[in-house]
Structures are given as structure tokens and as C-alpha cells.
Amino acid sequence: MGRLVPAVTRALDILELFLEGDGTLSAPDITRRLQLPRTTVHELVTTLTARSYLASVPDQPGRYRLGVRAYQLGSRYAEQLDLAAEGQQVAREVAETCDETVHVAVLEGLDVIYIAKVDSIHAVRMVSAAGRRLPAHCTSVGKMLLASLPPEELEARLDEETGDGALVAMTPNSITDPDALRAALPAVRASGVAVEHRESNPDVSCVAAPVRDSSGRVVAALSISVPVIRWSDAREAELSELAVKGARDLSVRLGHRGSDR
Known part of the structure; x- marks a missing residue:
């Protein structure tokens, strides 16, 4: 078995957080729950949002939900x-x-x-x-x-x-x-x-x-x-x-x- 890639593991950890609660989180919520550096969370959330795995919640600045790409994967x-x-x-x-x-x-x-x-x-x-x-x-x-x-x-x-x-x-x-x-x-x-x-x-x-x-x-x-x-x-x-x-x-x-x- 190959070595796990830390950045990919962290990105998946972030996505899996959205399976709980009401399905919305802020960057500080993610930082606190995963005990990751703020800069790391910011970079990962920015990347996931750019790739449509996360999306901003309308009328709730700074909060995110799962994006359309996550839905497409689930549908497949x-x-x-x-x-x-x-x-x-x-x-x-x-x-x-x-x-x-x-x-x-x-x-x-x-x-x-x-x-x-x-x-x-x-x-x-x-x-x-x-x-x-x-x-x-x-x-x-x-x-x-x-x-x-x-x-x-x-x-x-x-x-x-x-x-x-x-x-x-x-x-x-x-x-x-x-x-x-x-x-x-x-x-x-x-x-x-x-x-x-x-x-x-x-x-x-x-x-x-x-x-x-x-x-x-x-x-x-x-x-x-x-x-x-x-x-x-x-x-x-x-x-x-x-x-x-x-x-x-x-x-x-x-x-x-x-x-x-």
C-alpha cells in the first residue's frame, strides 16, 4: 500500500465534516474541529470551492456547504x-x-x-x-x-x-x-x-x-x-x-x- 498524501487526507477530512449537523460550516468551525492551522484550512477550502466540491452559502458570508461536484460524485x-x-x-x-x-x-x-x-x-x-x-x-x-x-x-x-x-x-x-x-x-x-x-x-x-x-x-x-x-x-x-x-x-x-x- 502506498503512502497517504497528507494534503488529500485533510481535504477529505474537511468534506466529511459536512456530513454532520445542518451541512454548513465556516472556516473557523473547520479549524477548530480538525485542529488544523488557519492558513491550511483557508487554502484547502479555497481549492475545494474553486473545484466546486464546496460552495458558499447564499446570504451567509463565510459559511460553506457541499458543492455540485460532490453531488455529481454521489450520483455516479x-x-x-x-x-x-x-x-x-x-x-x-x-x-x-x-x-x-x-x-x-x-x-x-x-x-x-x-x-x-x-x-x-x-x-x-x-x-x-x-x-x-x-x-x-x-x-x-x-x-x-x-x-x-x-x-x-x-x-x-x-x-x-x-x-x-x-x-x-x-x-x-x-x-x-x-x-x-x-x-x-x-x-x-x-x-x-x-x-x-x-x-x-x-x-x-x-x-x-x-x-x-x-x-x-x-x-x-x-x-x-x-x-x-x-x-x-x-x-x-x-x-x-x-x-x-x-x-x-x-x-x-x-x-x-x-x-x-
Whole structure:
């Protein structure tokens, strides 16, 4: 874990004070409650106000309240909570249809984070958990989400993560060459389905499809994971169709009404 940045910690301490009481504070109130120097509080409050995380209270000179940027962050968090809740419901419906493990995941950097999961009823099934983080390039959900990025954003994420180095391997089947990953993504984007064969787990294969929000932006992916003992070309085709349907159903729940492409 990296070192905490004192200035950022103090700024967050200030913002969290506004969660209490009537939601308004003056600079002296902040100074007294956090036991910080007046100049430090003045600089931090000025910065937070300039960035719209705080705003002056009308008709109350010297007092502040949370600004519009804090509201926007809270709204985005609420959207993610809705995605997780709706994703869990759709994942349950898909799992009941195919009797396999279903995940919904979002992209963070070059990792995926699973926000919803429903287990298979079979004795042999994938062992995972909501909240788990995996390298995106090793998973079907991750490939789907990476394929949905604008090219310049994909390159920026790859450069930041790898530079000229290799991607991490989870199994001998994992893609480790960034150029090989780049070459694989256009087909994923064109088909609307991503497939992973034993790339994150040597005993599991997966298929995934994109989930879109009301604006049409890909915000998540839904996958179906199957132990290789139950995998076949026919099963892949069947589950790909089901993943697409499940992802489309979740997209509709999020307000998407347009084309899937």
C-alpha cells in the first residue's frame, strides 16, 4: 500500500465534516474541529470551492456547504449501486436458465471488478466472489470492456500499465503480449461477444457480452463461466446467445433503448 498524501487526507477530512449537523460550516468551525492551522484550512477550502466540491452559502458570508461536484460524485456512486442491484437480478435470471455461474463486472484501469455473481447449482463450478479484481485481458468480461474503449483510451491504459513490458499471466493460456491483445479486440467488438478459454482459471471457460446505459455507453459486461468438463462448441454458441440476451436485458433495465452496436 502506498503512502497517504497528507494534503488529500485533510481535504477529505474537511468534506466529511459536512456530513454532520445542518451541512454548513465556516472556516473557523473547520479549524477548530480538525485542529488544523488557519492558513491550511483557508487554502484547502479555497481549492475545494474553486473545484466546486464546496460552495458558499447564499446570504451567509463565510459559511460553506457541499458543492455540485460532490453531488455529481454521489450520483455516479448511486448509479453504480443501481447497476450492481440490477446486475444481480439479471445474473440470477440467467443462471436459472443455464445452471452455470454468471458474473457482472466493470472496468477499472486494466482490471475488472465483479459487482454481481450468482453461482451454478452444479457441484463442479467456478469459485469466485463479488468484489474480486482480476486482470481484464485474462477474462471474457475484461476483453469485452477493453474492446469497448475508444482506441486512444485503450492505448493510454496499456501504456500506463505495461509501458513496453508484458501483461501478467494467470495461466499458460493468458495473453501476455499487448500487441496480441490489440489484435484480438476488433473481433470482440465486431461480434459483440468475448470468449475466454482457460485464461484466468485453467479449468474454466467463459463468454461475455456488453451492458450499456441509457446513453449507449458500455458500462459493464455480463459473463457465463463454465468448467471445461461441460464446455463444447455447441455449449459455447448456446451460452453466447444467452449472455447477449442477459446483457441486453440488463441494458434495458439501465435505460438503454438504442442499438446494441
